[in-house]
Amino acid sequence: MADINKLKRLIDLHDLADRLGLKRGPGGEKALYHSPQHPDKSPSLSIFVDHPKNGTGWKDHSQEGVGGSCIDLVMLKFGMSASEAMKWLHESYAIPFDKPEQPQEQRPKSTLDFIAEKCVNGREKAREYLKGRGISDAAIDAGMKAKTIGYNDWTSTAISEGNVGFGGPAAAFLVRDPDTLQVVGVDMRFFDPERNGKVKTQSHGTKDGIGWTVDWRKLQRAERVYIVESSINALSIDSCNIPKAASFAIRGIGNAELIDFAFLKGKQVIICMDNDEPFPDGHHQAGRRPGPEAAWALYDRLTAMNISAVIVDQTEWKNSDGENINDANDVLDELGVDALRKFLDVFEPWLIAGQVGDATRKGKPRVYLPAHDFAQYWKFRTRLDFTSYIGRMTKNDETGEETPVLQDLAGFRIASLSRVSVASATATMTGDKDQSPSVYFAVTVQTPRHGAQLTRKVLLDDQLHNTQQWSKFGPIWKPAEFSRMVNILERTAHIGARNAANYVGLAWRDGELIVNEGPDCYFTEGEKQCPYYNLTFPSGPVQDAAKVIRAYQTTFTNNAASTALVWALGGHMKTLLGFWPHMTLQADKSSGKSTLIKRLERTINFTMFSGQSLQTEFRLLTSISHTSHPVGWEELSARRQDVIDKAVGLLQENYQYTVTKRGAEMTEYLLSAPVMLAGEDVPVRSLLGKIVRTTLTGKKGPLMPEDLPRFPVRQWLQFLAGLNKMDVVAKYAELRDHCLAKSRAGGSDEGAKRMAGNYAAVMLAWRYLAEFAGMDYREGDFGQDLLKEMNSHLSESSADRSPWVWIMETVLSEIDAGSFKHPYKFDNIDGSDVLLIRTGHIMDHIAHSSHLRDKWNSLPVKTPAVFKRQLEQAEVIVGGEVERTILTRRVGHLTALSLEVLGKFGLSVSIRKD
Known part of the structure; x- marks a missing residue:
């Protein structure tokens, strides 16, 4: 196809609007168009051509952030992908398809490619099963259009039915690389797990370090992203049709530590792992809950990357019988889409993410809090970018119920307080074992003015309880209570504790090479310490x-x-x-x-x-x-x-x-x-x-x-x-x-x-x-x-490489100018013209002449002995030391410098006959 710029150049947007059947309002050439996406009483779509501010393009004023080029307009009208819109423009305007400059080698199809191709071809067969799980048609259509949902009915000829590995009909979720959109994995969810030995899911291809989303383009545009464990849960959230939101499945809790979440920077992340019950007593992991613990790990990783994250409060996730509901798809299936949408908007209110402060806690606590701290902990409540304090409880005389009275504490939320050990310069540059790390405390907060982008400040030990440091984030209305809160948060310094390197680029950390960006560093004064303190390296396809x-x-x-x-x-x-x-x-x-x-x-x-x-x-x-x-x-x-x-x-x-x-x-x-x-x-x-x-x-x-x-x-x-x-x-x-x-x-x-x-x-x-x-x-x-x-x-640069050349260049210039006051003489020794001079006098002259002070300071050689040794190595000196009468005075220890050899280095001087 022709490149995007060529299509933009050849296609007139007004003509395209006519071809797309967009209705135009009154007003002649400056009239606006009606939006093709929804009915509007008055025209709301503008087309700009060579506008001084907006350039050439279009914008739908009825929707925030909707606009772009001719390709975007076709995508808006027909709901196409970018490649489909480009193809439509080529065909509609008879623009020839460009031939690739170099034909790409055909890559032989792998087993994964065959599986993916088969899954895509039969994808409509998965619709009935997914709808049976409560998934909406719109969410299914989006996945099928993006070719991330498919169907597979493979069965093994070597394994009998009812055993693990037999297979059977399954919904397939195609995992695509975010840059190339190539299939890198396929996850199966079997319609009848009994036929597959009671195994509900199976994966092919790469699983570690890559997640699934229904459409990477949708996720990139989203302002809010819900992270869940499995693809079926991601589709369940998509079925809620939450504005400007997308879902992302990590495909198993093991990936919580493996996926690179850099693509989530600037977005508000909502963590919604499975609501697992604690393992029973007697189990080797008694009291532990895999889902919530994975949520804690995700929260710590995202916060360390300055990505705002909160955890969904699953306390009320119960069905009509009062039993706990495990995941988002179970909520959708049992309670419906309205209930799921409501639950997804309720976040944990606790000061420490994952640390419940009342009797609803299940399993082991995330952090051990002594009794005197726990007695105060429950009073602190947080929202996305605000912190409150329960100052007192009011009691209803009729019902006897107590209601907390919330008071404003701070105009920001402390997302984390972690201890950071920063490697020394030697360990950072060489990979040697670190013998002198520096310990700092990294404080990360969310403020209203920065939205979903967290703000981080590095504090020294004696700054941790300085409210003047904290007030730089925002207002603090109750300093005493705030100090008590920070004192409790000190108990979490080990959570998210990390080793770091204050170096932007390729650095050594713990003996291993890492890619370190500005946000990965912990500078106490970043603006002064590093020109790239906030740099994120350009990223893209190889x-x-x-x-x-x-x-x-x-x-x-x-x-x-x-x-x-x-x-x-x-x-x-x-x-x-x-x-x-x-x-x-x-x-x-x-x-x-x-x-x-x-x-x-x-x-x-x-x-x-x-x-x-x-x-x-x-x-x-x-x-x-x-x-x-x-x-x-x-x-x-x-x-x-x-x-x-x-x-x-x-x-x-x-x-x-x-x-x-x-x-x-x-x-x-x-x-x-x-x-x-x-x-x-x-x-x-x-x-x-x-x-x-x-x-x-x-x-x-x-x-x-x-x-x-x-x-x-x-x-x-x-x-x-x-x-x-x-x-x-x-x-x-x-x-x-x-x-x-x-x-x-x-x-x-x-x-x-x-x-x-x-x-x-x-x-x-x-x-x-x-x-x-x-x-x-x-x-x-x-x-x-x-x-x-x-x-x-x-x-x-042959001459410039030797400092003696710079020195001789200076002194010969001084001789020509008549400024050299020490004795010297031009002579002939063995048929060779020479300059007789003392090397010590040369260095003294440059050192003690005020007009040569800057040159003296910049010289790497400042002693006569080293200067003379360099002259000898360059074979400039003729014979040994000589003695001559100069201006009626007998001068000894003169060094004879060959004028012919000096000339080869580009050095010359006017020979005085007096």
């Missing part, structure tokens, strides 16, 4: 990786842009290699530098800091702390020299990683972010051994498409987390040898060896990226272009 890489290879020739992309993504390998080079992005005016940087920002959530935001050492420091996700510094050369010197010093330190502490509270900063230095003249002379570069001048190609997807950074990091560190180090050593073999520099040039090692790291990142994206690493000649850039960099 197939998008190859599209992005190829687009970057095309937009600039010789892989100039893709080198920057590979360097940026490879920065997360610092925790595997122990280092990562910085990068200089150099380009002349109008070469496309700013355009490339903006595309990088969009592609991987990269941040480029302007020069104005880097005016102090503290701002420089906070821009590179606690992350391996790269950052950029714009036009550093335009800053003051003292700022440049401080910046270069920090870059020297975070080539690997360095820990520093600042402020009265000694807040820790882990300097580690790789930095991209962009500009026309990047001052990195002393950093040559720690940088790679890419040059854009003269390499501009076509612009990248506007609809280019973002790179799936999260999936890339998960791929890296699965690598073995020893294998990575061994592969790096192999590529380093390869780069050294292809290097122009001589074997004795240690600076060149280090530079080759830096380019080898980028090449290693490319090899793994190609593997991740399913590409051939030879595609686009990336390796060859990188080696060309490396050799060009080596040859152009």
Whole structure:
């Protein structure tokens, strides 16, 4: 099919509205249309074409959030999926279907594919059974349309009827991957379990770590999501037709700890596990309740991810005989849809999720509360984003019943209070056993202003009972009672207690590599400590990786842009290699530098800091702390020299990683972010051994498409987390040898060896990226272009790699200017023109000249002995020390420097004959 942008460009929305039969109100060309979804007395649907604010599209004003493109309008009219709507537009407007650029290889069908195909083809046969369980036709239709509901009647020829594994007619629930919508599992629910050996359900394919929903698109749009155990319960909730809600089945309580719930961020989650009775006395799990305990685990995991979650109160889940009802489908089947809808809107009111405070508790309590705490616990009651306190009880004189009188306590709800052990910098970066973790307390609350997004603050031990800290969340009307509540919540510090790493990117935690995002960290001052303290990495299908890489290879020739992309993504390998080079992005005016940087920002959530935001050492420091996700510094050369010197010093330190502490509270900063230095003249002379570069001048190609997807950074990091560190180090050593073999520099040039090692790291990142994206690493000649850039960099910086060259450049300039006051002389020794001078005088002159103070501060070499040793290694010195008469004074211990050799390093001086 044609891509979405092409359809938007070719199809006129007003013409489409006519074709769809939308009725238009009075008013001429500016008239609105009647909604196709429901009857309305007055027109409510607007169509915008090149509107200054809304662009081109449509919007239904009678429904919140309903609008979009031509595809969305067809979907609204006919209730189609996106692909079906696109097909309808192609056929209606005779737009030819695009041929795929590269025909995809046909994947051979697996056993699971055959099962899924058979289930889909016979799906109507499941309707009668599901309706018999109370499921509505609308919920069934939605599942059949999304191909997540089917039917299977397979029976075994090897197993006799009545035994486990025989099979029989069953409703099938097809589990689809949320990104690709490919079938990854099929769950069977047998009509007659007796025929299958009394086993009610059976699963094929993947079960661990993935759940079921009737339609992933519906779940993504939903504002409220109900989590249940099984698919039949999810359909039961869908049958309630709750506005802006969706259901999600975890397919067994074991998945409560395995599923990645990141897709629920920003949504209000309602947990409704099975209402299991406690195991009886004598059972090895006596007193335990699997369903509620799974709900507790879900609550803790979601809260740790800053996802608002509450648990449905199942106290009143009883049938007409007063017996407990087990799950949502049983409620629907026995009491009807109205009763289920009512029950789903009643949440536990207790301060501690899952900890009942009255006589209705069943089984073992979640938390042990001493008698003096339990005597006060029942007085605290919560709602989604509010906390109340029972100040007194009123008694009805006629009936004798006591009624609690609720008083306002706080304008927010404390969702959790957990103890967090944050790993030290060494353990985070190396994976070594942690010898000095820091203990904090993570407080997570829900406030009205943030809706379903929880707010988290990290408190030190002495801040836990400081009401001024708590009042930052919202109002506290009864401070004394609030302090008592916090005192009770201290008993739950072990619930949800976790080990964490304050590092955004690929990090080590408990000796294992993990993908750590901003919300996974526990910074005491996140805004100051890390530039990505709230970053969630871009996520998407792995197939998008190859599209992005190829687009970057095309937009600039010789892989100039893709080198920057590979360097940026490879920065997360610092925790595997122990280092990562910085990068200089150099380009002349109008070469496309700013355009490339903006595309990088969009592609991987990269941040480029302007020069104005880097005016102090503290701002420089906070821009590179606690992350391996790269950052950029714009036009550093335009800053003051003292700022440049401080910046270069920090870059020297975070080539690997360095820990520093600042402020009265000694807040820790882990300097580690790789930095991209962009500009026309990047001052990195002393950093040559720690940088790679890419040059854009003269390499501009076509612009990248506007609809280019973002790179799936999260999936890339998960791929890296699965690598073995020893294998990575061994592969790096192999590529380093390869780069050294292809290097122009001589074997004795240690600076060149280090530079080759830096380019080898980028090449290693490319090899793994190609593997991740399913590409051939030879595609686009990336390796060859990188080696060309490396050799060009080596040859152009041969002089700059040696600090003695910088020193001689300065002193020769001083001699030419007549500012060098120490004795020196031009002479000829053995037919070679030389400069006779003392190395100690050179260093003294630079050290004590006020106008050279900044240069002296930036020099890595400051002693005459080291300076002279470097001159000897460069074979600049001719013979031994000599003695000469200079301006009537006899001067000894002069060093003869060959002017011819200095010239080879680009150094020259005007020879004075006087």
